[in-house]
Structure formats: C-alpha cells, structure tokens
Amino acid sequence: MALSVVYAPNDVITPATVDIVAVHGLGGDAIDTWTHPRSKAFWLKDFLPPLVPDARIMTFGYNAAAAFGQSTAEVIDHAKSLLSSLVDKREEPEEVQRPLIFIAHSLGGIVVKQALLQARLEPLYESIKEATLGLIFLGTPHRGSDKATYGKVLANVAQFVSHRPPARLLTALQTNSDVLLRLTSDFKFQLPDYQVYSFYEQRPMKGLSSLIVEKYSALLEVAHEEQIPVDADHSAMCKFDIEEDPTFEKVYKRVKRIRKDPQTVTGGNPRFKNTHFDVPHLLSPAFTGRDEDLRCLTASFAARSPSQTGSQRRFVFFGLGGSGKTQICLKYIQDQRERYWGIFWVDASTDEYIQRSFAQFARILQVDENIDSVKRKLANSAEAWLLVFDNADDPNLGLAPYLPAGNRGDIIITSRNPQCQHYNTVGYREVGQLPLPDSISLLDKTIYGTENPPEGATDTSKKIVEALGRLALAIVQAGAFIRETACSHREYLEIYQRRQKDLLLRHPTHAGTDYQYSVYATWQVSVDMIASRHGRVGDHTLRLLDLLGFYHRDQIPIQMFYYAGDQSRTARVPEGVPWRDMISDLSDYRQAVRASMSLLASFSLITRxxxxxxxxxxxxxxWCRDRQSDEERQVNYRRAVSLLARSVKSSFGCRMRRTR
Structure with missing residues (x-):
C-alpha cells in the first residue's frame, strides 16, 4: 500500500495550496484506473495539473481484492493505511492545515468513507477530517437498489470489473454487506462537513445488458449532494481521452467549486473555526478581480512553514491610496476566515491608533492591557492567527516594535510606502490599476449589483474607467454617482469633463463600503501628513508636487531639476529655479530634490x-493642479516652464539628453 505523488507544484514559483487524493476500486490500481486505454492519457498527471497548478495530486494504491476479500477489519486496516500515509505526507505545519479533496472510483469510495469515519473517531487522524473539504464519488455503490441487495451490488462490481475474482471475494462482499451498509449510515452524520458530488454511470459495460452500479445505488440521497450523470460505463467513467472530455470537465469544475467555497458545503451549514474576529471594515459587495494578488497571498501563507522561512510569515501590499489594498485584505479574510483562530486588524496610520488597537486585542485575549502582553500571547499561541497592519503609510513610523516575536502567525501589511516591502518574509505585491475587464466589471457591479448591464453599455463603460485611470476607488465612486443620480454613462462622461474636480471630491452616501474618503481626499491625507510631520523637507516636497502637474505625467526626468540648478557658475541657486525663495545654497537644493522625490515616492504619489x-x-x-487655487496655478505654471527652459539650456549638447 502506497500513497504516490503524481504531480507536485514548484514550492518557490507555485506553492501547493491544496491536496487531491485519488483512490481506486476493485480491478484497478493507482495508475491504470485513471488512464485511458487507447491514448494512455493519465488525466491526474496530464490534464489536471495545468488547471490547478497549485494542487499536489496523489494516488493511493492498495490491494483492493485483499481489502474486500476477507472481513471488514481489512477495510478498516486499508483505510487506516490511507490515513497514516496522508499524515506522513502532510507533516509540515502548513501541510497539516492544507485543504484536502478526495476523488474515489467504485469501491474506493468505501475506503474513503471508512477513512474519514476513523479520522472522526481517532485523534491521531483528526487533522485529516478537519482538512477535508469535499468528496467526488465516481460510481461508488453506497447501498442496494430495488433490483438487487447491497451484497449483490458489491458482488456484481467484483465480478465484472475484476479479472476472474476469487469465490471468497464474492462471498465476503455479500457476507459483509450489512456492515458496509452501516458504514454509509454512520458516514452520513459527517456529510454536512463536506461538499459531496456523486457521479453515476449511464451505460452498461460491453457484453452486459445492465449497469454495474445503478443510479439509486450510486447516490447517497442527502440534501446537499449534487448528482451527476455520466455517459459512460462503470470502467470508462474515470478514464478520459482528451482534456475536452465532458466528464473530465465536470470533475475539474467540481474540484474548482470545492476550492472556491472551502468553508461551506453545498446547501449545508458552515463550519466555524474562527474564535476571535476583530475586523472593523466591510468588504465591498462589488469587489472584483485581484485574482493574482489573492492567489499569491494565499499561496504564500498556505505553502510556506516557519521552518522553511526561518521567520514569521509576513506579506506586504503597497501602492497608491485608493488602489484597493485594504479591500484585497478583506477579501482574503472573507475567503480564509475559518483557517484562523484569531484575526486582528490594526489601524497603523499612527502610533496612537496602533496602541489603541492593541488595547482592544488585550481585552479580547484577556491579558494585561499593554502591547507586550498581546505580543507575548500571540507569540506563544499554538493556534493559527492573522494580524493585519492597515494604512502603515507614515515613513517615520516603524512597525518592528509591534510585531510579535518568534515565527508563528501570519501578518499582512498595507502601505502607500514601497519601502514597507522590506518587512516581508514570504512575499510582496504592488497594487496598481485594475485590468480593463475587471475595471468594467467593477463599474457594472457598483451600478447594477447582480443585474446585467444594459445592451451597449460596455463601450461607454470602457471610456469611463479609462478616464479614471482604472483606479478602484474612483471607479466605485463613479458607479455610485451614476446609480444614485440615475444618469446614463454618456451623461456621466459629459459631467465628468465639465466638473471633474467636483466629482473626485465627492463622497457618495451609498458606495457599499465604509471607506470615508473621496478620491482626492485620500491623497490629501498624504499631503497633510507630509506638511505636518516632515518640516522643511515637507515644504520642499509640496512645492515639487505643485510643479509636477504641469509636465507630462509619464517619465519626468529627475535630471531636469539638477540641470536647472547646474547653470549657476557659483554655489548659489540661480534666479528662476523653484525653491530659490526657500533654498539659496546649490548643494542644499540638490539634496532637497532628492529628499522630496523620496518622500513623494514613500506615499506612492509618484512611481520611480x-x-x-x-x-x-x-x-x-x-489632482496636482486641481488642488491649487487659480493664482497658485499661474505662479507654478511659470515656475515649471522656467525650470524646463533652464534644464534644456543646461543640457544642450549633452549626449544623455533625450527629447520627448
């Protein structure tokens, strides 16, 4: 008996996030049961991996004739062998909690049912029961039918799928049928924990006039079971010639469905494992896309153990305010909540807010109300926990004093500051503009909810999201405006062209989230932080921000600012160069340019x-221009033109100069 891995993802490029185990029945083995006789396509290895590249796929091989040919104790022994092999394969901390899906053909389904029943009874195997999300049965005989007793059904399977089955096997199946039938009854008490898909054959095997396993026998007949017919015989229903085979597609889609909704069974009740949930924000009902960000985050937390990283698992999202970093975290929490004993959300915008959050955690965890007590509690907890530091935007605020010691737990950090990526131990992602299809979908969901958009709306939707730079917050607030005012897409575009500033300053009443800022206001928060906490450098930075709005937004050369100052034949900043009223020394001027660029980049207001x-x-x-008064725009326009003119004159003849 052996559990063999037929496909394993690359742990670095695509870490495994789910285990799939296939169990054959009588007359089969770990390979042939799943291999098409003509094309030799072994679909578990040839077809499934490209569709679920982050799944580790295994087959369990055992002597099925021996398992069912004596007493039911043999079935239990083989079931325990399956459990023991799985425990061995899943011994790393991140593997123990990895979701598990079983695919079973014929009497292999009985072994799987017995295994999960034993896992409920024996603490040694409890992790297998807890990790199992769904079961796919292919022609498994669960009971007798109106045409035959259960013993006769089992004997028929043995007689027609095994090559010359021994008489003792046929006798044992009929003798033990009552016990095996009780297994099905006992197992039904566990079914609400799993998603169940039962495939049943519709064609008799060659030379026979009746089915090996009738429909009634192949079904568990429970409320949340999906029953799926297969246009094939008992042997062929688990062998697929091509990837486009209709039955393979159904099997694959059920695997996908199990993974998509891992915490709730089909039509059943949810399994709750989460005990502490302190998350103050709402996921937008219009949330769309970000599949790659979520896949990367999920894979990084699911597939790397502390022993592999040597440190705590931390993932960082950074990017422009309004790009959707917080919503990605909320979506991950919604999908993965039941993986964690505790989920704790920190407002990391200031030290004061962080301390306030930790005081709340202390009350929840019933420890002394200080940061060290909370950190110590989490550092020593054997339970899985998630800590989210949201809006860690201030470049002067360090998070290290707030991170629990040791290598336990998962931590997500969101920030406008790209430098925060250095806190990561398992991955980071820059969150930018949405892809065009997701942008249009987000706009449509915000406006129409679950209803379909009207005919011909796609073209104007595209124009709207492109005008908004495919920024998630801007799209949601545009959609809310269209919905609340009942204007058409075309009317919105006309209004936007006339009153862009007003629309981007507007905060809709019913946007579907509790985010408190408009598009422009969310960036004004960064400006206020720069002005209040960065002294003289902050003043220089805001002067530079005022100028950047008057150049083309893409690839503004930093050297331009240096060239403008290099005209001076003294150490003084020449006339007409920005900041001359604030800085006179040329070396100070150059340092101001560098510091100002760095500070703007730390809030993702510019991209290097x-x-x-x-x-x-x-x-x-x-916004750089809209935030200025008419008088300020006139002054800064002249400054921008003057700086450009001086830099062009200074760089004239320089080989490094590039005209655009």
Missing part, C-alpha cells in the same frame, strides 16, 4: 522608473 525618471497616475497628475 528604472531610467531615473518618475511617473504619476492619471488622476494624481490632474
């Missing part, structure tokens, strides 16, 4: 490019 230039998001670029 590999060619020593910077770029701005479409809406940030427009």
């Amino acid at each position: 490019n590999a060619d020593s230039s910077v770029s701005l998001h479409l809406l940030v670029h427009e």
Whole structure:
C-alpha cells in the first residue's frame, strides 16, 4: 500500500495550496484506473495539473481484492493505511492545515468513507477530517437498489470489473454487506462537513445488458449532494481521452467549486473555526478581480512553514491610496476566515491608533492591557492567527516594535510606502490599476449589483474607467454617482469633463463600503501628513508636487531639476529655479530634490522608473493642479516652464539628453 505523488507544484514559483487524493476500486490500481486505454492519457498527471497548478495530486494504491476479500477489519486496516500515509505526507505545519479533496472510483469510495469515519473517531487522524473539504464519488455503490441487495451490488462490481475474482471475494462482499451498509449510515452524520458530488454511470459495460452500479445505488440521497450523470460505463467513467472530455470537465469544475467555497458545503451549514474576529471594515459587495494578488497571498501563507522561512510569515501590499489594498485584505479574510483562530486588524496610520488597537486585542485575549502582553500571547499561541497592519503609510513610523516575536502567525501589511516591502518574509505585491475587464466589471457591479448591464453599455463603460485611470476607488465612486443620480454613462462622461474636480471630491452616501474618503481626499491625507510631520523637507516636497502637474505625467526626468540648478557658475541657486525663495545654497537644493522625490515616492504619489525618471497616475497628475487655487496655478505654471527652459539650456549638447 502506497500513497504516490503524481504531480507536485514548484514550492518557490507555485506553492501547493491544496491536496487531491485519488483512490481506486476493485480491478484497478493507482495508475491504470485513471488512464485511458487507447491514448494512455493519465488525466491526474496530464490534464489536471495545468488547471490547478497549485494542487499536489496523489494516488493511493492498495490491494483492493485483499481489502474486500476477507472481513471488514481489512477495510478498516486499508483505510487506516490511507490515513497514516496522508499524515506522513502532510507533516509540515502548513501541510497539516492544507485543504484536502478526495476523488474515489467504485469501491474506493468505501475506503474513503471508512477513512474519514476513523479520522472522526481517532485523534491521531483528526487533522485529516478537519482538512477535508469535499468528496467526488465516481460510481461508488453506497447501498442496494430495488433490483438487487447491497451484497449483490458489491458482488456484481467484483465480478465484472475484476479479472476472474476469487469465490471468497464474492462471498465476503455479500457476507459483509450489512456492515458496509452501516458504514454509509454512520458516514452520513459527517456529510454536512463536506461538499459531496456523486457521479453515476449511464451505460452498461460491453457484453452486459445492465449497469454495474445503478443510479439509486450510486447516490447517497442527502440534501446537499449534487448528482451527476455520466455517459459512460462503470470502467470508462474515470478514464478520459482528451482534456475536452465532458466528464473530465465536470470533475475539474467540481474540484474548482470545492476550492472556491472551502468553508461551506453545498446547501449545508458552515463550519466555524474562527474564535476571535476583530475586523472593523466591510468588504465591498462589488469587489472584483485581484485574482493574482489573492492567489499569491494565499499561496504564500498556505505553502510556506516557519521552518522553511526561518521567520514569521509576513506579506506586504503597497501602492497608491485608493488602489484597493485594504479591500484585497478583506477579501482574503472573507475567503480564509475559518483557517484562523484569531484575526486582528490594526489601524497603523499612527502610533496612537496602533496602541489603541492593541488595547482592544488585550481585552479580547484577556491579558494585561499593554502591547507586550498581546505580543507575548500571540507569540506563544499554538493556534493559527492573522494580524493585519492597515494604512502603515507614515515613513517615520516603524512597525518592528509591534510585531510579535518568534515565527508563528501570519501578518499582512498595507502601505502607500514601497519601502514597507522590506518587512516581508514570504512575499510582496504592488497594487496598481485594475485590468480593463475587471475595471468594467467593477463599474457594472457598483451600478447594477447582480443585474446585467444594459445592451451597449460596455463601450461607454470602457471610456469611463479609462478616464479614471482604472483606479478602484474612483471607479466605485463613479458607479455610485451614476446609480444614485440615475444618469446614463454618456451623461456621466459629459459631467465628468465639465466638473471633474467636483466629482473626485465627492463622497457618495451609498458606495457599499465604509471607506470615508473621496478620491482626492485620500491623497490629501498624504499631503497633510507630509506638511505636518516632515518640516522643511515637507515644504520642499509640496512645492515639487505643485510643479509636477504641469509636465507630462509619464517619465519626468529627475535630471531636469539638477540641470536647472547646474547653470549657476557659483554655489548659489540661480534666479528662476523653484525653491530659490526657500533654498539659496546649490548643494542644499540638490539634496532637497532628492529628499522630496523620496518622500513623494514613500506615499506612492509618484512611481520611480528604472531610467531615473518618475511617473504619476492619471488622476494624481490632474489632482496636482486641481488642488491649487487659480493664482497658485499661474505662479507654478511659470515656475515649471522656467525650470524646463533652464534644464534644456543646461543640457544642450549633452549626449544623455533625450527629447520627448
């Protein structure tokens, strides 16, 4: 008896996040049962991995004739062998909690049912029961039918799928049928814990006039079971010639469905494991896309253990305010809540707010109300926990004093500051603009909810999301405006062209989330932080921000600012160069440029490019001008033109100069 891995993801590129185990029945083995006789396609290895690249796929091989040919004790022994092999394969901490899906053909389903029943009875195997999400039965005889007793059904399976089955096997199946039938009855008490899909054959095997396992026998007949017919005989129903085989597609989609909703069974009741849940924000009902961000986060937390990383598992999302970092975290929490004993949300915008959050955690965890007590409780907890530090935007605020010691737990950090990526131990992602299809879908969901958008709306939807730079917050608030005012897409575009600033300053009443800022207001928070906490450098930074709105938003060369100052033949900043009223020394001027660029980048208001230039998001670029008064715009326009003219004159003849 052996549990063999037929496909394992690359732990670095695509870590495993789910285990799939296939169990054959009588007359089969770990390979042939799942292999098409003509094409030799072994679908567990050839077809399934590309569709579920983060799944480890295994087959359990055993002597089925021996398992069913004597007493029911043999079935139990083989079931325990399956459990023991799984425990051995899943001994790392992240493997123990990894979701598990069983696919069983014929009498292999009886072994799986017996295994899960034993896992409920024996603490040694409890982790297998807890990790199992769903079961796919392919022609498993669960009971007798109106045409034959259960013993006769089992004997028929043995007689027609095994090559010359020994008489003792046929006798044993009939003798033990009552005990095996009780197994099905006992197992039904566990069924609410799992998603169950029962496939039944519709064609007799060659040379026979009747089915090996009738429909009635192949069904458990429970409320949340999905019953699926297969246009094939008992042997062929688990062998697929091509990837487009209709039955393979149904099997694959059920695997996908089990993974998509791992905490709730089909039509059944949810399994609750989460005890502490302190999350103050709402996931938008219109949340759309971000599949790759979520896949990367889920895989990083599911597939790497502390022993592999040597440290705590931390993942960082950074990007422009309004890009959707917080919503990604909320979506992950919704999908994975029951993986964690405790989920704790920290407002990391200031030290004061962090301390306030930890005081709340202390009350929840019933420890002394200080940060060290909470950290010590989490550091020593044997339960899985998740800590989210949201809005850790202030470049002067360090998170290290608030991180629990040791290598336990999962931590997510969201920030506008790209430098926060250095807190990661398992991965980080920059959250940028949404892909076009997801942007349109987000707009449609915000406006129409679950209803379909009207005919012909896609073209104008595309124009709207492109005008908004495919920024998630801007799209949601645009959709809320269209819904609340009942204007058409075309009317919104006309209003936006005339009153862009007003719309981007507007905060809709019913946007579907508790996010408190409009698009422009969320960036004004960054400006206020720069002005209040960064002294003289902050003043220089805001002056630079005022100028950037008057250049093309893409690839603004930083050297331009240096060239403008290099005209001076003295150590003084020349006339007409920005900040001359604030800085007179040329070396101070150059340092101010560097510090200001760094500070803007720390709030993701600009993006640094590999060619020593910077770029701005479409809406940030427009906001740079909109935030200024008419008089300020006139003054800063002249400054921007003067700086550009001086830099071009200074760089004239320089080989490094590039005209755009």
